[in-house]
Amino acid sequence: MALLNIEGLSVVYGGAIDAVSDVSLKVEEGALVALLGSNGAGKSTILKAISGILEFESGAITSGDVQFEGQSVVSIRAHQRARSGVMHVREGRHVFASMTVEDNLKAAGFAVGKRHPVPGKKDIERIYDFFPRLGERQGGLAGFLSGGEQQMLAIGRAMISRPKLMLVDEASLGLAPMIAEDIFTILAQINRETGLSILVVEQNVNLSLKHAEYAYILENGRIVLEGTPDGIGGREAISALYLGGS
Numbered sequence: 001m002a003l004l005n006i007e008g009l010s011v012v013y014g015g016a017i018d019a020v021s022d023v024s025l026k027v028e029e030g031a032l033v034a035l036l037g038s039n040g041a042g043k044s045t046i047l048k049a050i051s052g053i054l055e056f057e058s059g060a061i062t063s064g065d066v067q068f069e070g071q072s073v074v075s076i077r078a079h080q081r082a083r084s085g086v087m088h089v090r091e092g093r094h095v096f097a098s099m100t101v102e103d104n105l106k107a108a109g110f111a112v113g114k115r116h117p118v119p120g121k122k123d124i125e126r127i128y129d130f131f132p133r134l135g136e137r138q139g140g141l142a143g144f145l146s147g148g149e150q151q152m153l154a155i156g157r158a159m160i161s162r163p164k165l166m167l168v169d170e171a172s173l174g175l176a177p178m179i180a181e182d183i184f185t186i187l188a189q190i191n192r193e194t195g196l197s198i199l200v201v202e203q204n205v206n207l208s209l210k211h212a213e214y215a216y217i218l219e220n221g222r223i224v225l226e227g228t229p230d231g232i233g234g235r236e237a238i239s240a241l242y243l244g245g246s
């Protein structure tokens with residue numbers, strides 16, 4: 001049984017716009033999977049359907065199912081999904097700018113409630129082990145961090161409650177190539193060393209296929225190709241596919 005199993009998912013916004021149509025995808029336990037596609041393909045919508053925040057954006061599932069650990073979660077509220085181990089790192093590096101790095105991490109523990117109410121020293125140190133840069137900046141305000149550091153903090157916040165599945169939306173967006181590479185390298189390390197299952201949404205094909213073991217390509221709300229990076233023809237083939245053959 002896959003940790004996450006999506007079957008025939010269709011989503012509309014505002015009762016009219018079809019954002020995702022008949023999408024099926026899986027994330028096996030311990031896997032690092034990439035969901036690729038150009039702007040507006042429907043990638044973020046799929047993540048929102050998994051974490052349960054679609055309803056805050058006038059989105060609705062019109063057919064299909066999202067199963068986490070074998071149970072359908074479509075009627076379960078977002079905060080309960082978070083408690084059961086699904087954490088969503090949304091696009092845009094959501095951190096509390098006027099709080100220190102460390103307080104951002106502590107507050108993240110409160111946010112998921114009972115699962116891990118107050119993160120202890122060890123929980124925080126564990127995040128600094130993966131992101132030494134955050135450790136160096138622990139007393140500084142999050143608002144003064146660079147874009148890459150804020151992205152690291154957003155990922156650290158999601159990890160503090162020790163989720164089972166982490167959804168990462170556009171981690172590399174707007175970052176210098178070297179910083180984006182660093183973040184992916186750390187995500188792959190976290191996946192390898194902790195067994196945390198990760199589903200990343202990306203426009204950056206090269207980075208994703210370098211680190212993911214399986215990828216889905218989304219176009220106009222539909223999966224048009226899936227497989228291992230080698231099986232789907234490698235990075236050049238995918239870039240060509242969704243950059244319109246260029």
Ligand code: ATP
Pocket residue numbers: 013014017018019037038039040041042043044045046057058
């Ligand atoms: P991006 O990289 O730009 O976020 P994406 O692949 O994640 O792209 P989505 O954000 O999932 O794409 O959007 C899929 C489609 O749904 C697009 O046509 C988009 O305009 C539409 N859409 C997304 N969010 C909303 C919303 N809150 N209300 C109405 N339409 C929306």
